[in-house]
Amino acid sequence: MPYYNQTTRTMKTRDSNLGYALLGQLHQDPSSGYDLRKIFTATPLAHFSDSPGAIYPALNRLRRRGWIEPVPGEAPSGRRRQVLRPTAAGRRAFRNWLLGAVTREDVVRGLDGLVLRLAFMSGAVRPVEIAAFLRSLRDAVRAYLRELEQFLRAEQSRMSLTGRLAFESGLEGLRAQIRWAEHALRRLRGLGSSKGSRP
Amino acid sequence: MPYYNQTTRTMKTRDSNLGYALLGQLHQDPSSGYDLRKIFTATPLAHFSDSPGAIYPALNRLRRRGWIEPVPGEAPSGRRRQVLRPTAAGRRAFRNWLLGAVTREDVVRGLDGLVLRLAFMSGAVRPVEIAAFLRSLRDAVRAYLRELEQFLRAEQSRMSLTGRLAFESGLEGLRAQIRWAEHALRRLRGLGSSKGSRP
């Protein structure tokens, strides 16, 4: 029975958004776990959890992967705090995460991960790449939206009133994201580029 | 050392949306795990996972809690499939979930759970309760939106361009949900109620 329809696939175990959020934050400003926690509780990054039981383990995972390291120098003096910063490998991994293709799955499971990526792009990737990302984000959302609209047309009659309302909530959310992406692209274009096409 | 600071508390471990999605679906139409899986893959319910590794364990948890049971009668005949349906306790638990208060946390962590609740309300709770739910959903979103706008005003200058853009994506999403909730309320009002106030 040597027939393998069973895909031999590589346990692709999607890393968590929290991990990348931490890594990105350290990118912008090396700090201790405690500092990060404060930042996460005080900002909308709280969306990705702010409990020590999530943050410290996540930091240790990043360290075990060699993506972050304690900055030496200020080792065991004064308080016990450990300032962390990304390693070269960490910076590479982060960049790869930022530049990865936008998949349908990313959209179906919620745009949070994608928006998080965008948030950290300034300074880490070139404006051209940011624009490309926004365009493919917009296109992926559009494609999914069209899928859903088609589904709605087909099933509408079998759906309850609140079922339809809930569905429309999703549609409106996606439409808002498309408009936002267009707007963001205009803002990007209005910048830096000396290629302005105004007469 | 007989001191129990160890809070004897009820591990409030928020039940998963997937569980309630399954329970709600069984509410509308008793079916087997296999059927549910097909439904979940074929509809936007896929948002809450459609893998057998999630669905079957979730169903077993529901059964262990006594919230669902196999419908007798069609026991071990033909295929091995087991049709499941909610028990009385399951119906009670489901109603409680539908009618629970809308918290800030529900909004911060994403509106999915709330929208899922709405989707299952038709037929299970009275229109008045649906309207009340929509109003408190809208109000909770408004409150959180105001928080975020305030945060933006305070921090804007310290944020990067893409940071700001990402932030605005969130704001626009929330604004869209508020508009949608208003629209949904109007739709509800335009219905059934003999109390129509048209002259």
Added chain:
DNA sequence: AGGTTCATGTAACCCGTTACATGATTTC
């Protein structure tokens, strides 16, 4: 000296993911 805040963790639990297993029943 005693309480507060700093700072980092851990244990138990629940839940989803990927990948694979296993039989039974149609269908050709």
Added chain:
DNA sequence: GAAATCATGTAACGGGTTACATGAACCT
């Protein structure tokens, strides 16, 4: 009677939650 499909599961893993634990530094 072989292949596809039906139908239900399991094992290993990653990772988040709640609730505590612990010790050191600082303040008064």
